[in-house]
Amino acid sequence: MRSSLFIVVVFLVLSQCFAIFKKKKVAETFEDVLKEAGLNRKYKSAFLKNGWDSTPQALRRLSKMDLQGIGMSEKEMKKMFASIEKMVPVLEKKVKSKKIDKDLELRKTLNYGRLYVDGAVGSFPFMKANFGGDIPLKAFEIVFGGNGCKEVNNAAGVMLVVTRGECTYLQKAEAAEESGASILVVVNSDNGDLFSLPAGHDLTPEQLDDLPVIPTVLVQQSALKMLQMLEDIDPFAKGMLIPQHCTADGCLPVLRSDRSFLSHFDSSGGLLHVQGLDGDEVKMEFVASNFGITVPDEGELVISEPLDACGSVTQTSGSAMKGKAVIVRRGGCSFYEKVLTVQRHGARVAIMVDNEEAGALDRVGVTTEQLGEIYLPVLMVSRGKGYEMIEKVKERDSESLPSIVYVSRQGDVGVKWEELRNFFANCLGEEDGDKKEIDAVQCNRDYGMLMESSKGNPDREASLGRYKIVDVSHVDEGGGGGEEEEDKVTGGGEGGGEGGGASEEL
Numbered sequence: 001m002r003s004s005l006f007i008v009v010v011f012l013v014l015s016q017c018f019a020i021f022k023k024k025k026v027a028e029t030f031e032d033v034l035k036e037a038g039l040n041r042k043y044k045s046a047f048l049k050n051g052w053d054s055t056p057q058a059l060r061r062l063s064k065m066d067l068q069g070i071g072m073s074e075k076e077m078k079k080m081f082a083s084i085e086k087m088v089p090v091l092e093k094k095v096k097s098k099k100i101d102k103d104l105e106l107r108k109t110l111n112y113g114r115l116y117v118d119g120a121v122g123s124f125p126f127m128k129a130n131f132g133g134d135i136p137l138k139a140f141e142i143v144f145g146g147n148g149c150k151e152v153n154n155a156a157g158v159m160l161v162v163t164r165g166e167c168t169y170l171q172k173a174e175a176a177e178e179s180g181a182s183i184l185v186v187v188n189s190d191n192g193d194l195f196s197l198p199a200g201h202d203l204t205p206e207q208l209d210d211l212p213v214i215p216t217v218l219v220q221q222s223a224l225k226m227l228q229m230l231e232d233i234d235p236f237a238k239g240m241l242i243p244q245h246c247t248a249d250g251c252l253p254v255l256r257s258d259r260s261f262l263s264h265f266d267s268s269g270g271l272l273h274v275q276g277l278d279g280d281e282v283k284m285e286f287v288a289s290n291f292g293i294t295v296p297d298e299g300e301l302v303i304s305e306p307l308d309a310c311g312s313v314t315q316t317s318g319s320a321m322k323g324k325a326v327i328v329r330r331g332g333c334s335f336y337e338k339v340l341t342v343q344r345h346g347a348r349v350a351i352m353v354d355n356e357e358a359g360a361l362d363r364v365g366v367t368t369e370q371l372g373e374i375y376l377p378v379l380m381v382s383r384g385k386g387y388e389m390i391e392k393v394k395e396r397d398s399e400s401l402p403s404i405v406y407v408s409r410q411g412d413v414g415v416k417w418e419e420l421r422n423f424f425a426n427c428l429g430e431e432d433g434d435k436k437e438i439d440a441v442q443c444n445r446d447y448g449m450l451m452e453s454s455k456g457n458p459d460r461e462a463s464l465g466r467y468k469i470v471d472v473s474h475v476d477e478g479g480g481g482g483e484e485e486e487d488k489v490t491g492g493g494e495g496g497g498e499g500g501g502a503s504e505e506l
Contacts, residue, residue: 027056027087037083039076046070049297051264056088065141065157069236103254108134110243111196112251115185115219117142117230117239118265119294119409121377124223126185126241129197129216132173136215137257139238140182144231148172148184156180159239161227164189164218169197173212183241184216187224191368194218217241222371226293229375233348234294240265267295268363269414272351272381273406274301276392277399284385285459286351287417289335289364292377299325299348301393301403307353308332309341322346325405327390331355336366336374343376350378351405353386358462360420379407382459416453420463423450427467440470 027033030047033056034040050070052058062084067077111128118139128135140159145152148162149171160181162172169186176184186197197218199211230237242258244251253259269287276282288295302324305317309326310333326347328338335352342350354361364378381389393403427443447467454460 025087026089030056030059032056033059033080033083033087036087037076037079039072039080043070043072059084060088060090106245106254107243107258110245110254112194112246113217113241113243115217115223115239115241116262116265117226117237117294119234119237119267120226120230120265120292121267121288121295122226122291122293122371124219124226125194126217126219127194127196128243129169129173129186129199129218131170131197131199131211132184132216133213134215135217135241135243136182137255139240139261141235142227142230142237142239143181144228145176145179145181148175148186151175152179152181157182159183159185159241161185161187163187163224168200169216170200170212173214173216176216177212177214181214184214185227185239185241186216186218187227188218188221191220191222191372194220215241220368222368225372226291226375230293234296237294263411266411266414267377267409268411269417270295270407270409270411271413272379272389273408274389274392274403277395277401282385282388282392284381284389285361285413285417285457286379286381287361287363287414289378289380291364291366291371291374292349293375295377295379295407295409296325296348298404298406299323301325301327301351301389301405303390303393304328304342309338311337311341313341313345318345323348325349325351327351327353327386327393329353329355329386330380335364335378336370339364339366339374339376339378343374347376350376351386351389352378352380353390354380354383357383358459358466359383360424360463361417361459362421363414363418382462384462385459416460419450420460423447423464424466443467444469 027036030052031040031044034044034047047070050066052062052066062080064077067080072080113126113128113135115124115126117123140157143152143155143158143160145155145160145162147166148160149167152160152175155176156179158181160176160179160183162176162184164186172186173184188194195218197216199208227239240261242253242261245254253262267288269285272284272286274282300323302317302320304321304326305314307327307329308331309328313321321342322345324347326342326345326349328342328350330352338352339350352364359382361380361382364380366374389405396403423443423446427438427446447464447469451461451464454464
């Protein structure tokens with residue numbers, strides 16, 4: 001009896017050990033999957049650049065087109081997909097909560113939203129057509145299809161962008177469906193108010209039953225230049241339509257997944273890295289313009305001559321700009337004039353050095369009409385760091401060595417500078433020629449919090465140094481009685497209000 005019991009126990013233990021041994025190895029990082037496929041050394045950097053390093057589960061969303069875009073062969077793709085299948089388990093779908101169902105249903109009813117492009121600094125409002133299906137919950141590669149009145153080649157599974165006119169909206173939608181497109185974006189012939197594209201008049205019941213199902217939207221004419229240029233400059237960039245629910249407080253996406261996409265797409269700020277002649281590096285924060293195509297991951301630096309790029313540049317300087325990151329200085333003329341000057345010479349991105357010592361970095365802006373002419377993104381950097389960068393470039397130029405700038409997109413950097421600009425607008429400066437009344441107690445508190453979050457960043461610390469703490473020791477912080485107004489003082493001091501997105505230089 002004892003021997004039988006012993007045999008059973010041994011059998012159970014061995015069964016457990018065998019089950020553990022047999023258990024499929026699960027990837028903990030994207031590198032585990034690449035290593036299993038024998039592709040880590042060759043493609044690790046490409047995965048990092050494309051943002052495919054978040055979780056192994058994200059690899060299950062990769063398509064054959066994604067992998068072809070980074071140069072994988074058919075054989076390598078088979079290895080990659082086999083490795084994903086082996087090491088990345090399929091997560092069980094969670095039962096959707098009533099709130100998610102409710103938000104999804106609300107999303108389907110929304111006609112207004114914005115078109116975002118991964119890595120681009122500009123976005124555009126859209127209106128959904130009165131026909132067509134629901135806006136998809138994913139991003140698509142962008143293809144420009146002319147006027148869209150006939151079938152477009154190589155448009156299967158993409159966001160097809162066409163211009164208004166030459167044929168009816170229904171004809172464009174039908175041609176897009178025949179092309180296999182997933183979304184149709186019609187660019188309006190002007191920048192007037194958007195509207196929901198109609199299906200047409202006097203349609204028969206049969207025609208109404210057979211309307212195109214492709215999701216279709218209308219965007220303003222100012223989006224055309226950027227969307228056209230993307231196909232040439234960054235053909236693998238993906239665009240996404242995100243419907244937004246509007247209230248008195250503004251317009252926001254209703255789904256968490258949409259908000260997550262926005263966070264991933266965010267290029268409003270980040271870090272630039274530039275190496276000097278001896279390998280020493282200058283690192284600086286940037287704030288991006290509120291217009292422009294995708295911000296590149298890296299690029300060769302050249303300096304505009306003259307540095308302000310107002311109106312024209314020297315022939316030598318202009319011929320060196322094609323495909324490069326061009327350094328210009330703020331001041332002397334409008335942002336629009338500077339950007340247009342370097343754009344005409346083929347620049348890929350403009351890096352603008354602020355002309356104000358310890359200023360709060362601005363998001364460069366232009367008018368709606370000017371958006372129709374320019375597509376170049378602009379990265380604003382501080383005066384101090386900007387001139388350090390210029391010196392590094394000149395050092396390497398003296399040895400006939402190229403200077404490379406590496407770009408790291410970090411949306412929270414843009415948020416931090418926006419907080420500083422809002423702080424200055426509330427706690428410094430004048431409004432419409434009158435001294436601005438400020439809440440000194442609140443400003444002192446905000447200053448303390450901003451200084452704490454800016455520790456280790458000399459640019460933001462220096463910018464905050466413009467604020468002088470106000471003595472409010474006489475103020476009753478409990479807010480009682482007649483002391484209520486004691487914490488109000490007149491601003492003006494050293495700084496002016498810092499508004500983001502100004503279209504003209506001061």
